[in-house]
Amino acid sequence: MITSEIDALAYIKNGDKQAFGFLYDAYFKKIYNFVFFKTLHKEITEDLVSKIFIKALENIEAYDSRKGNFAAWIFTIANRIIIDQYRAHKNTYDINDFWDLPSGENIFENVSNQQQIKQIKDQLGKLEPLHRDLVIMRVWQNMSYHEISQITGKSESSLKMMFSRTIKNLRASTLLSMIILNNIINNN
Numbered sequence: 001m002i003t004s005e006i007d008a009l010a011y012i013k014n015g016d017k018q019a020f021g022f023l024y025d026a027y028f029k030k031i032y033n034f035v036f037f038k039t040l041h042k043e044i045t046e047d048l049v050s051k052i053f054i055k056a057l058e059n060i061e062a063y064d065s066r067k068g069n070f071a072a073w074i075f076t077i078a079n080r081i082i083i084d085q086y087r088a089h090k091n092t093y094d095i096n097d098f099w100d101l102p103s104g105e106n107i108f109e110n111v112s113n114q115q116q117i118k119q120i121k122d123q124l125g126k127l128e129p130l131h132r133d134l135v136i137m138r139v140w141q142n143m144s145y146h147e148i149s150q151i152t153g154k155s156e157s158s159l160k161m162m163f164s165r166t167i168k169n170l171r172a173s174t175l176l177s178m179i180i181l182n183n184i185i186n187n188n
Contacts, residue, residue, distance in 0.1 A: 005070055012060050020057050023070065028053075030071075030141060031078055037136045038082050048085060052078045071143075072150030079151050123170050131166045138163055 002008050002022045011019035031052055036045040056074050063073050124132055130152070137143040137151075145156040145163075152159070 009063070009065070009070065017057065017060075020060065023056075023074075024053055027071070027074055031074065034075065034078055034137070034141060035082060037140070038133070039085065044085065048078075048081055051081050055081065068150050069147070072147050075143075075147065075151045123173050126173075127166065127170075131162060134159060134163055135166060135170075 008019045008022040032049050035048050039045050137148050145159050149156045
């Protein structure tokens with residue numbers, strides 16, 4: 001009986017491809033969300049997620065746990081397939097579609113003010129793609145800097161610095177927006 005990622009990988013290495021189902025179940029939602037945040041399109045996400053898992057299954061023999069954990073390996077495959085998609089289609093999508101993702105998880109459950117949510121959306125939409133991805137992977141995906149490093153090819157220290165600066169800038173921009181909004185309200 002397969003009870004862990006390590007068990008599944010051991011079964012797969014011994015020729016039992018059925019064990020990949022355990023990994024699929026364990027990573028589907030994470031990969032789906034990761035791809036959706038990058039494409040912001042449901043149908044494209046579904047197609048890409050299928051391609052990602054097919055490619056992972058086809059190349060599972062190439063996975064080497066000494067080079068990194070399985071999560072980093074499959075997210076790297078995901079990232080490469082997404083890049084291929086961008087190159088092939090070069091479509092852009094509205095960041096506002098990001099917030100329509102149907103999910104049981106709501107990152108803003110504790111935020112009661114819709115204006116704050118709008119400001120956060122606006123600020124995230126202004127970020128460079130790598131910075132936005134970093135915030136999404138750290139905040140939404142709860143990924144470690146090590147995992148993000150393996151996916152992006154950036155060093156952990158540069159990612160920590162980038163995240164810190166990005167959050168600092170987001171806080172400053174949001175605070176400035178709040179001050180301006182308060183001044184407008186108080187002057188009317």
